[in-house]
Amino acid sequence: MSIQCPTPHEEDAVVLLGHGAGGRLTAELLDHLVLPAFGGSAGPLEDAALLPGYRELVVSTDSFVVSPIFFPGGDIGSLAVHGTVNDLAMRGAWPHALSVSLIVEEGLPLADLRCVLTSLGKAAQDVGVPVITGDTKVVGRGAADRLFINTTGIGQRHGRLHPSAALARPGDAVLLSGPIGLHGTTVLSTREGLGFEGDIASDSRPLHRLVRALAPLGESVHVLRDPTRGGLAAALNEIARDSSVAVEIEEGVVPVPEAVASACDLLGLDPLVVANEGCMVAFVAPSAAEEALVHLRSLPEGAQAVRIGEVVEHNPRGRVTLRTLVGARRIVDMPLGEQLPRIC
Amino acid sequence: MSIQCPTPHEEDAVVLLGHGAGGRLTAELLDHLVLPAFGGSAGPLEDAALLPGYRELVVSTDSFVVSPIFFPGGDIGSLAVHGTVNDLAMRGAWPHALSVSLIVEEGLPLADLRCVLTSLGKAAQDVGVPVITGDTKVVGRGAADRLFINTTGIGQRHGRLHPSAALARPGDAVLLSGPIGLHGTTVLSTREGLGFEGDIASDSRPLHRLVRALAPLGESVHVLRDPTRGGLAAALNEIARDSSVAVEIEEGVVPVPEAVASACDLLGLDPLVVANEGCMVAFVAPSAAEEALVHLRSLPEGAQAVRIGEVVEHNPRGRVTLRTLVGARRIVDMPLGEQLPRIC
Known part of the structure; x- marks a missing residue:
């Protein structure tokens, strides 16, 4: 179409x-x-935009429509904080202030609303970002599905960190801060009652401290991106397109938890296209790759950080390739749509 | 409850x-x-919040859920711009940047979406504010009603204007920039097919130029508020509460267009509680009242500006009173809820 x-x-x-x-x-x-x-x-669509006239400020907005609103590892409230904090972090920014806007369906139990808002408030407090303004709208029964939350964040950039999806360069190491597929499979399993939700939980968490840990590497950090909707496949394809480079990753080293692999097998999903809310990819200059891994692994949220591939010279620009376990290469396409609606 | x-x-x-x-x-x-x-x-809930650490920046967020999404005088796209621009303006700020986040129901005609976004883009251009970032979510049929839009705005305050809902003082003149009741009655009439929609149109428009016109009056401008949800009654009650003062307005001078009066008569509504999207109230020091009116009337959107009342000493604090046409006084209560859901 x-x-x-x-x-x-x-x-x-x-x-x-x-x-x-x-x-x-x-x-x-x-x-x-x-x-x-x-x-x-x-031009390149970044996770957050620079505020004109203020070199250090970035802005990001996201509406959260996840269903169900409660799931193992989080809820729509904590997710709304983490998602926007992470979008700011991917531009090398520390979260400075947050706005929260609610669209509530008439009939939502006040206890559920309180639970979500308490979780949102706690997540913001854990991050250390103040909620400075908000809005609440109520629509009639059937005009929305329980609760939608918009968060808009303003962040302050770390002095020397200016990552952009357009800055990947041949030779860059591609790092991944943790295992993939947890958020999408958890939400889907909870929604559909598939039974995996006892074994897995969303990875929803803030990534700003991981980014701060990379700040000493300065301009060696070329790209940061959190692979949310469309998963790792979409994130890498966007970077390959915006930087006009080819990316190659190694199947054997991409960490996929066993429960995620099982769920994906059952559902016919590729873990590479499943949404994440608590890991990020970093493209760094090859000379800085080892130091970056050390920094990432110094924090709990980066303990499982690995190098999953690199930017290569020999492939067509804009292409992402996977070296499979048996040594073959396959193209990792930009997912067309999403097998997993309302995942965030 | x-x-x-x-x-x-x-x-x-x-x-x-x-x-x-x-x-x-x-x-x-x-x-x-x-x-x-x-x-x-x-504390006082303002239309926009100050950004910590940046004296001149204010932030406001609003989710728009108006139904229908097209109505005489505007649509959800232009409204989403005007609503947020006006919230910034009520803190004495000029709009500097806008984010736009969409929640779209599956099945919305792309032509309708294009129409709304074009209108939104044009409204932003007319105001002179760039849309710097955005987000789009799609939910299944029945999980939202066509289209919801969140706009979050960042504004820069005019140097000497620091209005706040808490700054009304006894003696202040209460000014109103234009007629009331047009937005709410237009949307309601369009939604319910009441037949007034041929005679009236929403007053949806940006008010930032009106506010700029008041900037030379500096600290004589105590309060600015646009009477949206809950109408003039809610706006005045909020100011009376937050400033701990009594407000008295004169029924005979509050401009209510004939079609609005007819619609309200039919519906059993008080025009004072009907939402507006293109007028504002200003509380100014009595010595500056005449000059303020001259400034407001110098612009088309303020051509009908009038003085509707004042802050008085003798009433209980927090109370808003109306002097009726026959000389009686009645209390203007804070509306409990809204007879008009999904008006913005």
């Missing part, structure tokens, strides 16, 4: 779940509809 | 439409549930 315009097709075209999934459909929607409407360019 | 906690009642208590309507139920929800969760105080 194309959403280029004006086309005769558009009259019948509607928004699909996949348009919000962080894959190719999302990119099409952004390129052909959202950005032109705002007069934006089709 | 009380939402104080912990109470045995809470187990059965649920969120009501009125909790999002800007009246007493909203205040209860904020005081007893939202603010404690965030460790906030119960």
Whole structure:
């Protein structure tokens, strides 16, 4: 489906779940509809934007629609803090202030709302970021699904850290701070009652301290990205596209927890496209790779950090390749849509 | 219904439409549930918050859930810009940057989405504020009602303007920049097909230029507030409460367009509690009142500015009184909930 315009097709075209999934459909929607409407360019889309006129300030916004609103390892409240804090962190920024805006369905038990807000408040306190303003809207029964939360964050950049999705360079080491697939499979399993939710929990957690740990490496840190919607596959493809480089990763070293692998097998999912909320990829200059791993591993949230690949010269630009366990290479495509709606 | 906690009642208590309507139920929800969760105080709730560490920057967030998404005089896109720009303006700030976050229901025609986003982009351009970052989420059919938009704005304060809902003083003149009741009655009439929508249109418009026009008056401008949810009644009651003063307004001079009066008569509504999106109240020192009116009237959006009342000494603090056409006085209560859900 194309959403280029004006086309005769558009009259019948509607928004699909996949348009919000962080894959190719999302990119099409952004390129052909959202950005032109705002007069934006089709440049690299970062997790957070620089605030014009304030070199050190970055801004990020996210609406959270995860279903169910409670899941092992977190809830929509803590997720709304972690998600936005992490988007700021991926621009090398420390969280400075947060706004919180609620859309509540009439009939939501006040006890549930209190539980979510208490969790949100605790997550913000753990991060050390103040909630400075907010808004609450209520819509009638059936006009929303329980509770949606928007968080917008303002962050202050660490002096020497200026990562961008456009700065990957040939030779860069690709680091991953922890295991993948936990958030998406946990939420899906909880929602569908698949029975894995006893064995796994979302990795939802703030990553700003990991980023601060990398600050001494300064400009050797080229790219930071947390692989949320669309998973590691989408994150690496975005970086490869925006930096116009080829990325190769090694299947054998990408940490996939056993329960995640089982759930993905059952569901026919590739763990590489499953959303995460508590790990990040870092592209760093090869000379800094070992030191970066040491810094990452110095914190609990980075204890399992590994080098999963590198930026290579010989592949077509914009392509992501996986060296499989048997030594073959396969292309890691940008996911089209998402098999997992409302994961965040 | 009380939402104080912990109470045995809470187990059965649920969120009501009125909790999002800007009246007493909203205040209860904020005081007893939202603010404690965030460790906030119960101080004056302003339209926008100061950004810690940056004296000149203010932040405001709003989620827009208006139904229908298109109405005479605007749509959810232009409203999302004006609403947030106006919240910044009420803190004496010029809009500096905007974030936009969409929650879209699967099945929304792309043509409608394009129309809303184009309108949003145009409204932002007219105001002169860049959209610097965004987010798009899609939820399944029935999990949202077409389209919700969150806008978060960052504004820069005019040097000498520091209005606050807590700064009203006895003697202050209460000014109103234009007629009331247009937005709420237009949206309601359009939604319910009442037939007034041919005669009226929403007043949705940006107010930042009006505020700039007042900037030369500096600290003589004590309070600025746009009477959105809960209308003029809620805005004046909030100011009376936060400033601990009594406010008296004159029924005969509050401008109520004929079509608004007719619609309110039919619906049994008081125009004082109907939402507006294009006028503001200003509390100014009595010596500056005439000059303020001249400044307001110098712009099209303030052409009908009038003095509607003053802060008086003799009434109980926190009370808002209306001098009626026949010379009687009646108390203008804080609306309990809202007769008009999903008005913004």
